Amino acid sequence: MKRLPIFIMAASFVCGVAMADTLKLREDNIPQIVSAMTLEEKAHLVVGADMKKIAAGGEVGDTEKVVPGAAGVTYPIPRLGIPTIVMADGPAGLRIKPIREGDSNTYYCTGFPVGTHLAATWNDEIIYRVGQAMGEEVKEYGVDILLAPGINIMRNPLCGRNFEYYSEDPLLAGKTAAAIINGVESNGVGTSLKHFCANNQEINRLANDSRISQRALREIYLRNFEIAVKDSQPWTIMTSYNYLNGRYTSEDKGLLEDVLRGEFGFEGMIVTDWGGGLDAAAQMAAGNDMIQPGEPRHIDVIINAVKNGTLKEADLDKCVARILELIVKTPRFKGYKFSNKPDLKAHAAVTREVASEGFVLLKNDDKALPMASGATVALFGVGSYDFIAGGRGSGDVNKAYVVDMHEGMISNGIVLDKKLDDYYMAYMERERKRIAPLDEHRRWTHYTLRPNEIRDPRQLVEGSAERADMAVITFSRNSAEGFERHVNRDFNLRIDETALLNEVSRQFRSAGKKVVVVLNVCGPVEVASWRDKVDAILVCWMPGQEGGNSVADVLLGKVSPSGHLPMSFPIRYADVPSQNFPVDVPETGLNQSFENYSTKYKYYDQPNIDYTNYTEDIFIGYRHFATRGVEVAYPFGHGLTYTDFELSGMKVKQGKDGKIAVTCKVTNTGSRAAKQVVQLYSTALYPDHERPLLELRGYSKTPTLQPGQSCNVDIAITTDDLAIFIEEESAWKVVAGDYRLSLGFSSGDLRANSELFIPNTSVRKVTDVLKPTDGKLFIE
Ligand code: BGC
Numbered sequence: 080m081k082r083l084p085i086f087i088m089a090a091s092f093v094c095g096v097a098m099a100d101t102l103k104l105r106e107d108n109i110p111q112i113v114s115a116m117t118l119e120e121k122a123h124l125v126v127g128a129d130m131k132k133i134a135a136g137g138e139v140g141d142t143e144k145v146v147p148g149a150a151g152v153t154y155p156i157p158r159l160g161i162p163t164i165v166m167a168d169g170p171a172g173l174r175i176k177p178i179r180e181g182d183s184n185t186y187y188c189t190g191f192p193v194g195t196h197l198a199a200t201w202n203d204e205i206i207y208r209v210g211q212a213m214g215e216e217v218k219e220y221g222v223d224i225l226l227a228p229g230i231n232i233m234r235n236p237l238c239g240r241n242f243e244y245y246s247e248d249p250l251l252a253g254k255t256a257a258a259i260i261n262g263v264e265s266n267g268v269g270t271s272l273k274h275f276c277a278n279n280q281e282i283n284r285l286a287n288d289s290r291i292s293q294r295a296l297r298e299i300y301l302r303n304f305e306i307a308v309k310d311s312q313p314w315t316i317m318t319s320y321n322y323l324n325g326r327y328t329s330e331d332k333g334l335l336e337d338v339l340r341g342e343f344g345f346e347g348m349i350v351t352d353w354g355g356g357l358d359a360a361a362q363m364a365a366g367n368d369m370i371q372p373g374e375p376r377h378i379d380v381i382i383n384a385v386k387n388g389t390l391k392e393a394d395l396d397k398c399v400a401r402i403l404e405l406i407v408k409t410p411r412f413k414g415y416k417f418s419n420k421p422d423l424k425a426h427a428a429v430t431r432e433v434a435s436e437g438f439v440l441l442k443n444d445d446k447a448l449p450m451a452s453g454a455t456v457a458l459f460g461v462g463s464y465d466f467i468a469g470g471r472g473s474g475d476v477n478k479a480y481v482v483d484m485h486e487g488m489i490s491n492g493i494v495l496d497k498k499l500d501d502y503y504m505a506y507m508e509r510e511r512k513r514i515a516p517l518d519e520h521r522r523w524t525h526y527t528l529r530p531n532e533i534r535d536p537r538q539l540v541e542g543s544a545e546r547a548d549m550a551v552i553t554f555s556r557n558s559a560e561g562f563e564r565h566v567n568r569d570f571n572l573r574i575d576e577t578a579l580l581n582e583v584s585r586q587f588r589s590a591g592k593k594v595v596v597v598l599n600v601c602g603p604v605e606v607a608s609w610r611d612k613v614d615a616i617l618v619c620w621m622p623g624q625e626g627g628n629s630v631a632d633v634l635l636g637k638v639s640p641s642g643h644l645p646m647s648f649p650i651r652y653a654d655v656p657s658q659n660f661p662v663d664v665p666e667t668g669l670n671q672s673f674e675n676y677s678t679k680y681k682y683y684d685q686p687n688i689d690y691t692n693y694t695e696d697i698f699i700g701y702r703h704f705a706t707r708g709v710e711v712a713y714p715f716g717h718g719l720t721y722t723d724f725e726l727s728g729m730k731v732k733q734g735k736d737g738k739i740a741v742t743c744k745v746t747n748t749g750s751r752a753a754k755q756v757v758q759l760y761s762t763a764l765y766p767d768h769e770r771p772l773l774e775l776r777g778y779s780k781t782p783t784l785q786p787g788q789s790c791n792v793d794i795a796i797t798t799d800d801l802a803i804f805i806e807e808e809s810a811w812k813v814v815a816g817d818y819r820l821s822l823g824f825s826s827g828d829l830r831a832n833s834e835l836f837i838p839n840t841s842v843r844k845v846t847d848v849l850k851p852t853d854g855k856l857f858i859e
Contacts (some may be wrong), residue, residue, distance in 0.1 A: 169227025193197025210262020472560025487627020
């Protein structure tokens with residue numbers, strides 16, 4: 080190094096101190112800040128700042144720093160004016176600790192309906208309002224980023240985290256996500272769209288390799304993210320835990336830089352899932368900007384990689400710059416004085432409204448519902464008394480209360496069969512006492528035990544058919560992060576539940592009285608074998624803290640259900656196309672994902688655990704059932720209301736610019752007010768590649784229509800929406816030819832159609848970066 084004269088050295092030293100004192104992060108000086116940062120500071124910033132717990136083998140996603148119970152914080156660098164920002168889960172509301180030591184205030188958050196339930200509304204406007212309310216809690220509790228929404232595709236109905244997710248269809252999932260993201264971010268706080276991508280099972284999720292064809296990736300598993308990014312540009316995206324075609328998603332530059340940023344146009348920051356991936360330096364090089372919650376060794380790995388040249392400092396700088404770009408947008412950076420007093424009362428009203436909007440009425444023979452006013456109800460099933468408002472794990476919300484069915488019915492004036500109710504109340508008290516000690520040591524990611532149904536249903540039901548005018552039975556299903564659901568005791572009704580159902584049905588029906596089943600579930604359950612024994616089935620999902628009130632609103636007919644299934648309800652589990660899935664893996668009492676399979680190294684020994692071949696390709700859900708003519712119990716998009724609707728006057732207008740405008744008229748021909756969902760599906764009539772018979776291309780929910788009232792419905796799509804992904808050409812192709820567009824109220828209830836001719840083939844090439852490195856798609 081060339082020696083400088085002493086006076087110049089002294090001058091630059093003074094200047095350096097002055098710079099460090101005055102240079103503070105602003106929106107317009109990010110490049111300058113990056114150049115002023117030391118390598119150590121950069122390595123700290125890209126790694127989360129609460130590593131103590133994970134280093135000690137503790138829970139991930141639960142920090143005590145800044146906002147207790149949040150999932151993670153970032154590293155502050157005060158000398159450059161870089162504050163800590165706070166990230167907390169999602170997606171059914173904000174998850175933070177409700178009680179703090181030495182503080183008499185409480186910090187409860189609103190428990191909204193779970194993701195599946197929101198998607199079942201098919202109503203972007205109401206989902207946006209839910210987002211607005213959630214975002215207000217994020218902002219007022221001093222959090223900067225909500226780690227939601229989760230939009231992984233429901234490839235298999237048993238996936239334990241499906242309750243957080245939206246649909247088996249990428250369009251519905253993508254649009255629902257965009258609505259919630261836009262709602263949350265309207266508060267000036269961020270979201271984290273997760274888990275990018277192909278994280279469709281819980282067992283061995285830290286190391287399972289999803290083996291997926293390019294076509295299925297493009298048309299299904301990436302399409303939802305593409306739609307959400309283009310429609311809402313979330314502040315951040317969270318990569319997933321799994322491998323995809325042999326590479327960790329968080330270490331896959333092709334996936335993150337070429338596809339997500341390059342093709343989809345994502346402009347924000349990318350963060351790992353908590354503890355995801357293996358190689359910190361590879362994550363930086365891939366453009367995965369931040370590692371959460373991070374481990375001390377990650378910092379050393381990054382510093383050493385820059386020093387030894389395996390990680391370019393310029394790549395690290397890009398990650399640092401994107402984190403700073405995120406930080407300058409946050410309320411914390413802007414010095415927002417949060418109140419810790421969000422409007423929980425107003426949000427309770429939002430959750431009550433959205434929950435009833437998403438309920439799906441599967442069947443309603445002879446207008447069994449709404450119930451006659453003043454009718455006495457015999458309320459059965461432990462689920463009526465121990466209602467499930469949401470799922471377990473990071474998607475749980477610490478809510479102040481849950482209105483269960485029993486409470487909701489009574490407080491809304493529904494008269495219950497008192498003798499039966501008293502019997503249940505005493506029984507539940509005993510069951511709760513039995514279960515409490517068994518549940519005491521369960522961690523927040525674990526299932527809690529459920530009460531058993533009352534043992535002798537014949538004796539239980541005896542007499543209630545004389546005392547009551549109708550029966551309501553609730554069956555509930557729990558679900559938790561890290562576990563899969565089971566076929567026998569979960570997808571299928573259990574023996575004690577079937578016994579109860581049979582007895583209630585026999586005694587009430589022979590007395591000429593109606594039987595209603597409420598399904599308090601997180602996804603499909605088997606219904607085909609027992610549905611004829613009951614008059615109505617209402618799916619109320621996991622409806623959030625006001626659930627019991629929302630159910631009462633619908634039973635009483637104050638609101639007509641207008642939700643539609645965001646997934647198909649198969650007749651039996653064996654009909655599900657994704658049979659490569661870890662089914663009924665024995666439980667050891669441990670969290671199947673965290674403790675049973677904690678290694679992150681790739682093994683290819685156990686199919687569906689170490690790796691999962693997506694051999695069904697694009698044919699999941701209704702794409703399979705409709706195309707192959709497999710009968711379902713209830714099709715994708717199904718949902719009844721308390722009235723009848725007619726769809727008429729379908730028109731299709733093709734513009735020269737590729738725009739296609741589809742219009743129709745919907746009329747309420749029944750006797751009650753309700754909303755209806757119009758769904759638009761496409762069919763390629765003479766395809767030269769195998770294509771699904773039906774694909775959802777658009778949808779629109781009407782406003783509430785009074786009896787006799789009509790409204791016009793417009794659904795706009797483009798010819799690009801009809802494209803197929805051609806693997807051999809690495810291109811999306813709109814193939815010239817004949818197409819049918821169909822409108823209806825479900826994929827199994829199409830009321831009108833119109834054919835159109837697309838005159839020219841158009842091709843959009845994409846980057847070919849997602850293929851398995853070893854050239855072989857499926858592991859044998
Ligand atoms: C989950 C994420 C969550 C994170 C932080 C992880 O285990 O997969 O969805 O946001 O924890 O709690």
